[in-house]
Amino acid sequence: MTTSLGAPRAVPTEAAERAAEAAAGLLVHTVAVDDVDDLLARLPGPDPARTFSWVRRGEGIVGWGEALRISTAGPGRIRAADAAWTAAVGRLRVHDEVGLPGTGAVAFGSFSFSPASPAGGVLVLPEVVVGRREGRAWVTTVRRADAGPGSAAPELRTPQPVTAPGAVTFRDGALSAEEWRAAVAGVVRRIRAGEVAKVVMARDVVARAAAPLDVRHLLGRLAADYPGCWTFAVDHLVGATPELLVRREKGLAACRVLAGTIRRTGDDADDLRRAAELARSSKDLEEHELAVASLVRALRPYCASINVPEAPFVLHLPNVMHLASDVTGVVDGALGHPSTFPTHGAGGTGPSSLALAAALHPTAAVGGTPTREATTILAEEERMDRGRYAGPVGWIGADGDGEWGIALRSGELSASDAREVRLFAGCGVVAASDPAAELAESEAKLQPMRGALAGR
Ligand SMILES: C=C(O[C@@H]1C=C(C(=O)O)C=C[C@H]1O)C(=O)O
Secondary structure (H helix, E strand, O other): OOOOOEEEEEEHHHHHHHHHHOOOOOEEEEEEEEEOOOOHHOOOOOOOOOOOEEEEEEEEEEEOEEEEEEEEOOOOOOHHHHHHHHHHHHEEEEEOOOOOOEEEEEEEEEOOOOOOOOOOOOOOOOOOEEEEEEEEEEEEEEEEHHHHHOOOOOOHHHOOOOOOOOEEEEEEEOOHHHHHHHHHHHHHHHHHOOOOOOOEEEEEEEEEEOOOOOOOHHHHHHHHHHHEEEEEEEOOOEEEEOOOEEEEEEOOOEEEEEEEEEEOOOOHHEEEEHHEEEEEHHHHHHHHHHHHHHHHHHHHHHHHEOOOOOOEEEOOOOEEEEEEEEOOOOOOOOOOOOOOOOOOOOOOOOHHHHHHHHHHHOOOOOOOEEEHHHHHHHHHHHHOOOOOOOOEEEEOOOOEEEEEEEEEOOOEEEEOOOEEEEEEEEEEEOOOHHHHHHHHHHHHHHHHHHHHHHOO
């Protein structure tokens, strides 16, 4: 690729050097297999550190084990991971017999919401990935070249039985429900005083199970209950998100912006009436407008053209309904944007999916408007570290294509106590917000994870 700006190069970082070293000598091999009817049923064990998922409507990828790990931290955590992945890809030996999105070398990743969070960011190339798309299925294995001949299509091991969590108890996280409601009231006052237009306020709840948590139990329940969401697991973070930060596929970027929410009652006629109410609510339309405008502003420098729908549609989920807008753009592969790393392989010119995620995070849907002031206020008022909640979660391929969701409707499994998981939910707060209604909305958004924790 040549541009008037000169060919942009990946910024060498320590993470990139380490990743390149670790990748040297790794063989990645993808073969077609007979259709895999249930991806999640292939996951062999309960360990949230070694289990990966990105599945929607039965399609996507799951993985396990760890062939390569890239860890980053700080304000540049997403871009540094992108650069390190580029460096690693350059050293991997890849033999891909299928050639679909999600085949060949694939890394799953997750990144903290805040640049200051010790949770930082991670990309993992699993030892085995199983995928399924449009009736085609594949297995990718990663092994060391010096480990002797391996089987290209390993017998998929019979998984250990999935275990249920048993009785689950819940306790307050950083703030009690009442304290959080009061904090939201304080934020409404700050917004009305003109400090900012919108702040997304989140809260956490800690769940403790009678038995050690099997991440596959949570994934199975989430995927069954929320088939239209992306059911994810990466490095202890598990959830089912309805919100797509960005997908890059063959030169096209796609984002699904959600902002503006109403709870469902379970009564169909009442829910339809509420959907119409949401579509007309000036408070929710304003909140949504802010989210779309900020996304488009952030995406524009990376795209040759952008398509923004004139009005949002109402997305129906089992627990809530959202105002939703699908924004698409043609990724500008010719412009050497200084913050991108277009050294990916064939078909991967322009900013990678992860570079786009870095440019878009945090959106107004999870941070607020204006971003810097709103994220400062939420950090003060929530009194907690969000960890990887509301950060980008997803996967990237060797050519830079990939999918990154926003880690909502999720929980962080404790690394030190296998029975514990911290659940999160947040709500966009604007001048017209009612703190009690926001508390009820946060409860509705906790429902997917509460339901997934229910035994059976
Ligand atoms: C922050 C969350 O959700 C976000 C906030 C929304 C809102 O305030 O209406 C809607 C969807 C998400 O963008 C969450 O689920 O935790």
